[in-house]
Amino acid sequence: MKSLECLNQSTVKLLNKNSLLLPLIKKELLKEKIENFKLEEKEINKILARFFEEKKISGEEEFKRLLDDKQINRDEFINTITYDIRIKNYAKQEYGHQAESHFLKKKNDLDSVVYSLIRMKDPFKAKELFLRISEGEADFGTIAQKFSEGSEKITRGIVGPVKLTQAHPLLVEVLRTSKIGHVNEPISIDTWQIIVRVEAYQHSKFDEQMSIAMATDIFEKELEKESKTILHGMISIN
Known part of the structure; x- marks a missing residue:
């Protein structure tokens, strides 16, 4: 992974020793996979409006002060608050076709x-x-x-x-x-x-919400598997 190429041998060993390397790999791999899953401006505005309402932010000026306090720009902030929905969108596109069969396998556990x-x-x-x-x-x-x-x-x-x-x-x-x-x-x-x-x-039922949940579950398992493969590769090199 390109984002982890900056880690030297000592850093890799230290992170792995403290059980921090695998979570880091998973986080960077996830960011890489959903990087191109951008939301439409209309959807972003809805999410921002909900955020403004929840945090009682009155307008753009107050929002800009919030960004300054957090020391991030608007794009970085939007990436943060749309993170979960972009994960679901990615999972739905990549694994939605497997969702129903996964649901049937897990149905007894979901009831x-x-x-x-x-x-x-x-x-x-x-x-x-x-x-x-x-x-x-x-x-x-x-x-x-x-x-x-x-x-x-x-x-x-x-x-x-x-x-x-x-x-x-x-x-x-x-x-x-x-x-x-x-x-x-x-x-x-x-x-x-x-x-x-x-x-x-x-009894659990297979509807749109369940379909997304099952696709996300598959994605999480695949992410874990791929992350462990990357981890073993990094350890063997170092």
Whole structure:
């Protein structure tokens, strides 16, 4: 990479030793890739208008003072505030055609769930409470608030919405296979007895926003891979 040719052998070794070389390579490689992705003036003006509103900047004179304070020119500032959208535009153009297949591979990880949870250490008490709830003798939320030994007692047992994969693998299996509203028998996870009921599933869908997110995810993975290749090359040379 041309921008890194200024680094001598000692600098490369020092940066790599302190785990700074790879982030630097990624940043410079990213800048190189999106360099030619300029926005139209109309879009830039919209972004500037939002910035002015958020920062309560009244006009161009105040904006110029801001640039002076930051010691950057207008073009540099615009490059900074349009950075994220240019990344998305690049990802959409280069990897948009792979976005849907990537989404289908990751869909299970993207789906969310809301569930009610009660956890406690005593298996006999857990069994007793499960029977009371499942037979309609007690309300799940009331029992969770009174008996649950985790932080979910504050929310009457409600957890989520959260990504399915954020839960313990054993709990994930129960959540995936449960019908909404069904109270599951207590399961053992580590030292806990867990009673769980699925309240709602939030299935991810492939729309424009998701397409951009998936394309960006692919781009980030490719960027990481390419950066590591460059890193190994620089280390082997030095």
